[in-house]
Structure formats: C-alpha cells, structure tokens
Amino acid sequence: MSLVTIGIADLKVSNNPEDTLVTYSLGSCIGLAVYDPVARVGGLLHYMLPDSSINQEKAAKNPAMFANKGIPLLFKQCYKLGADKKRMIIKVAGGSQIMDDAGTFNIGKRNYAILRKMFWKNNVMIDGEDIGGNCNRTMYMQIEDGKINLKISKKGMVEL
Amino acid sequence: MSLMEEIIAAVDEMPPFPQVVQRAMQALAEPEYEVSGLVDILKVDQAVTANILKLCNSAYFGLPRKVSSLKEAVVYLGANQLRQLLLSGAASKIYEKPNEGYAVFADELWRHALATAVMAQVLRRHLRLKIDENMVFTAALLHDVGKVVLSTFVVDKYLAIESMVESGEYSFQEAEKEVLGFDHAEIGGKIAESWDFPPAIIAAIAFHHEPSSSPKEFRLLAEIVALANNLAVMVGYGTGVDGLACRGHDLLLQKLKLGEKDLEKLVLLFQIEMEKTCDIAGVSEH
Ligand SMILES: [Fe+2]
Numbered sequence A: 001m002s003l004v005t006i007g008i009a010d011l012k013v014s015n016n017p018e019d020t021l022v023t024y025s026l027g028s029c030i031g032l033a034v035y036d037p038v039a040r041v042g043g044l045l046h047y048m049l050p051d052s053s054i055n056q057e058k059a060a061k062n063p064a065m066f067a068n069k070g071i072p073l074l075f076k077q078c079y080k081l082g083a084d085k086k087r088m089i090i091k092v093a094g095g096s097q098i099m100d101d102a103g104t105f106n107i108g109k110r111n112y113a114i115l116r117k118m119f120w121k122n123n124v125m126i127d128g129e130d131i132g133g134n135c136n137r138t139m140y141m142q143i144e145d146g147k148i149n150l151k152i153s154k155k156g157m158v159e160l
Numbered sequence B: 001m002s003l004m005e006e007i008i009a010a011v012d013e014m015p016p017f018p019q020v021v022q023r024a025m026q027a028l029a030e031p032e033y034e035v036s037g038l039v040d041i042l043k044v045d046q047a048v049t050a051n052i053l054k055l056c057n058s059a060y061f062g063l064p065r066k067v068s069s070l071k072e073a074v075v076y077l078g079a080n081q082l083r084q085l086l087l088s089g090a091a092s093k094i095y096e097k098p099n100e101g102y103a104v105f106a107d108e109l110w111r112h113a114l115a116t117a118v119m120a121q122v123l124r125r126h127l128r129l130k131i132d133e134n135m136v137f138t139a140a141l142l143h144d145v146g147k148v149v150l151s152t153f154v155v156d157k158y159l160a161i162e163s164m165v166e167s168g169e170y171s172f173q174e175a176e177k178e179v180l181g182f183d184h185a186e187i188g189g190k191i192a193e194s195w196d197f198p199p200a201i202i203a204a205i206a207f208h209h210e211p212s213s214s215p216k217e218f219r220l221l222a223e224i225v226a227l228a229n230n231l232a233v234m235v236g237y238g239t240g241v242d243g244l245a246c247r248g249h250d251l252l253l254q255k256l257k258l259g260e261k262d263l264e265k266l267v268l269l270f271q272i273e274m275e276k277t278c279d280i281a282g283v284s285e286h
C-alpha cells in the first residue's frame, strides 16, 4: 500500500488499487472524496475557500484552493481515468468552526454551502458526510474499494 | 507543593531562551547594525551558523554559487530574514519536545506556532497595523509555549479537561482553567517573563485567549496574536488535541470593519506565505 498525500489546496486522483489517498487537518476546509466502484477510480480534493472571485490569478494557478474551481476539476480528472458521473459515490468531510457565536469565522459553513449549491444544480447526491462541529479531521480513501475513513480529533477513527 | 508551585518550579528549570539569539536580536534592533559585530555574536554557536549557511544555500534562494562564509550569509539574508530564521530555530527546539499530557505529535505544536506567526505577519502587513514586525512575529511564534510546560503536568487531569471540551460549552483554554485553576496562556506569560522578553510580548502571550483583558498599552499586539491563533486553528493548523475548540476574537476585524470577503483574502494570503515558509523552514504542512 502506498499513501498519497493531498496537501491543503490540492487534489489528486488515482486508479491504482494499491493507493490510499489521505488529506490531513481539515478544519474549515472541506475534503471531497469521489469514487467510481466500477472503474475503480477515486479522487480527493482539499479546498480552503468557497469562491475564486477574490483572486482570479491564484485560481488560475491553483484551482484546488477554491470550491468553485476545484470541484469541477476533481470530477474531470476522474472522468479522464474512466470514471462515470452516474456511478460516482460522493463523500464529504470538514467545514468545522471555532467557537464563535457571532459567526464571524464561518468560512467552514460557507465552504459547505457552496458545495451543496453546486451539487444541487448538477444533480449530484451526497452519499455520506461528516460536517461541522469543532473538530479536526483527517480523511483517507482506499482506491481498491472506495472505503473512506475519518480520523476525528477527540473521537478517533470512524468509517464514513 | 501545589500544582501551581510545581509548575512555577518547572518554568524556572526551563532552558533559557538561547543567549546567542537574544544577543543577535539586540544587535539587529539597532538601525545600523554592524555586520562584523553580528558575525562575532553568531559564530559562537555552531548549530546556528550551520543553519544560516544551510538556508542561504537552499534551493529556495537558488543562488548561482555556494555561500560559505557567515559574513556573506548575514549580508545576503538581511535583518528581517535573519531575525526570523534565528527565532524560528530557537522556537522549534522549544516546541518540539514530546508532549506527553497533551499527547500531540511532537511537531504539531511547532507547526501551529509557525502558522500563527505567519498569519500574524499577514495581518500586520495586509491590514497596515502600526506595530513592530519583529514584536508581532516573536509574540505569535511563542504564544503557546505554556503548553510545553503544562503538558507534562496534566497527564492525570487531561481526561477531565477533554470531557469538558467535549460537552461543547468550554473552549480548551477555559477547560484548563476550570480543571487546573490556570491555563497555558498564563504559564506562557511566566515563561516569557523568565526569559526577559519585553512586557508587550509577555502580555500578548498571557492574554492570547482573552485579548480584551490585556493591559491597554499592549492590547493591539494581544488582539493580533489572538486573531492569528483563531485563523490558524480555523484553517486546520491547530494542535490536534483541542481541535477547533477555541473561542473566536473578532475585535480587530470589527474595529477595521472587515467582512467575509476580507477574511477570505487573509486566509488566501496566509496560505501563499505558509507554503513558502514551510519550504524555507523544512516543515511539512501536515
Ligand atoms: Fe493558546
């Protein structure tokens, strides 16, 4: 087995059954995992911000930083390896918040809201999610079978 | 001995902040420091010298030829880069001790401290805050140093702290205070005091979870560190054990009338800087 790390503002896809994709420390960021069980193709995205309009130049250089650029790119790269949209299993984790009644630090919430909106427009269903709260998450995806494991601060390992 | 007395004794026993670094800081604070004087201070410490040369010759700078003398390196790096290199070197050694009680990976505290320092610099620069750059970097870098001492004492109290945090009503620091009677910020202030840091830095460390309680003359620095800590934790550069159980302090954002988009831009600038810093410091992002 080889561990393939997806950094912050990064995405990777794979069709190598030996691979496990992993992304660490999801706080307000979102980890989006998509998997086609027939083609056995999977991809993992770790984005930080909802919308690239704040900096087009950065978006061109690193689309994985933003939901609106990273999400379509993740799907496209999976299609290139033979994945089919109809078969995709979609799992989402992250979008946490610090403790803040005023909601000033709600980037996590907005990161999740834009994903829901984009999926709704494109008829994509979410098959599993673990969102919000004030925990930190690490997300693993096994390319062999698409299994998603989450390591959650204070809770330990759970399967999503 | 009460727990507090034991901890004070441990603070006294902590290794001093490296003398070479402190003396170099003083020399660098002069508007026209002398390179040869600085070299004399630095060359006493072989590890520091080696580090400076290593950085100069790293791929990051991509220099056409090898820098082999300390003097050349000092001139090339300049005051700011040199200062940050020296501080980071000293801080990484302090943070990267095993943290038994708080059971975090040895480098997690360090990565969090570095992220907070980078975030604080982004805030200072981007929001044009009128405050010394060096002060901001140092205070932010050392803000959680109290956790290093505290973690060795809380092994048996840790579960109580954790379950209070899990209830969702207490932040990690509030739970520390409930269970122990004090928190890592207060202890951090005491450590900075024992290292003879300036009062502004001591205050910013001691009040980084309650910036509005900081003495007025140091409040801006405490607010910057508090906000930088909040944002670093929010984005995911936390310390693991406390997750995102940290109370938000948006005083500074309110004062400057900053909104959602401004916050997003700050996060973006932070990430760009953090990637560079991790490259230079040889730290992995996770
Ligand atoms: Fe803290």
Ligand SMILES: [Fe+2]
Residues within 6 Å of the ligand: B112, B116, B143, B144, B229
């Ligand atoms: Fe902190």
